[in-house]
Amino acid sequence: MDKRMILHEKKKTSLSDKIFIVLNTVFMILFVVITLYPVLNTLVLAFNNGTDSLRGGLYLWPRKWTLKNFNTVLHKNNLLIGAYITVLRTVFGTLTALAANALLAYIVSRKRFLFKKELSLFWVITMYVNGGMIPTFLLYKGLGLTNSFMVYIIPGMIGAFYMLVIRTYMGGIPDSLEESAQLDGAGEMTIFIRIISPLCKPVYATVALFIAVGHWNSWFDAMLYNRMSTSLTTLQYELMKLLSSVMNQSTSIQAMKDSATAVTPTSVRAAATILTMLPIVSLYPFLQRYFVAGLTIGGVKE
Template identity: 40%
Template structure:
């Protein structure tokens, strides 16, 4: 039988202070999100009087009705979903493929490629050269401007390379004995045992793609190709509150929404979808890298 050791007064005090500190950090982190939710579900004109901190005083869904009735929001949502999915898949696959090649011994010019990539971590061309490059590539007002420039990241490549180098060489040797070539080994051996790093990079890049408003603001003039975050930027940056309310009233028929309530409701609509994705990828963060893949 094991006996539980009693904590000393100093240890108990430390645990108490640590717990209180962590609770305060959680509160400071989560309360702004809760405040936005509460006010988004509250009647717009009632919220203007203030005093709403914990629960909606006058519950209303008119803010969200006005958001979804706004012209262009569903198109913007569709563009965001499409660019997030396609961009994440392309980024993860292309970066992993390059990282696998650079992680193998004997690659001709491998060290030069890594040196060139390292330079890009510290230096960039800037906005104007990037804009001119997108123009020369005919990517302005083109959906592919969300995909092609972000297919590769050297920072993510370093993470992939570190992971691939830890994979036992016995897996590749066994596959080569069975007649597999490099492409088959990458697709059928490396990727299946790399789910933790694949899920991690997919989550990071997916969040970036979902939250990216700058690309749509700089390279896209066609409103039908602008993502939801650029749409949110336009709502928040609206200079005239009266014009915003008038536009919303004209589309939804409601008279109880305000510019502030529309902003908060739009923030909720654009944020929650990517938040719900995290629980489906979380399990891969805690799985072992090589569980069941090789023994002995």
């Protein structure tokens, strides 16, 4: 009897596992479709004729192939300069911000550091309260940051959220590693660079990607602080101006039909979206394996 009951339980468990696998597979397929469809639809709009797109009915394949949307974006004045400045600020800004946040997080994560809880609370408050746009602009102008490349770098060097994530991750590293290094005569910078930082690669990679995405997508600071300097424009700001100019053009269907080079704001926006997302999306496969170890550990432990 006992053996029969055990076999019966195994069959029940096996059946429930199969049902779970089927339902989980269906759910994940639907989730992937829902996630990828907006990107695929944007890609279709980018390669489809702008006038034809107004008819609707485009889903996963272009109806009238064209490269005019991409030509409109790529022939924008100052686009190459904006791309160069954007790449430069993304690389330089990410490295400096990661170094600054990591160093500050290491200091605050040390148990012997006084007032670390009070300072952490102060940094949390800065995540929700700021001085406002006009006082910030006047401050940057007084510091000589307007009409300069450093306005992209210096204000974003310290981010309270990134610092707290790194600090929490460092707090989970055993103190015995630091103590053994101190017994061997290692100083604070040696411990930070050679002991702590190699163990923090997951959270460093995660935070670096978030910072890089922020720099790459930023355009408002270029409009606000470097509006008069074409040599310091950014790619996103130039694309924003392009979309604004297209939106201001006549949107008459007949006028667009009569024009051989007519494009619509929707098609141009789709092409601009595809062009700007490719560099960042290409980084995800290389950094994805760090996400779970980086944010989960850094966000759960105290």
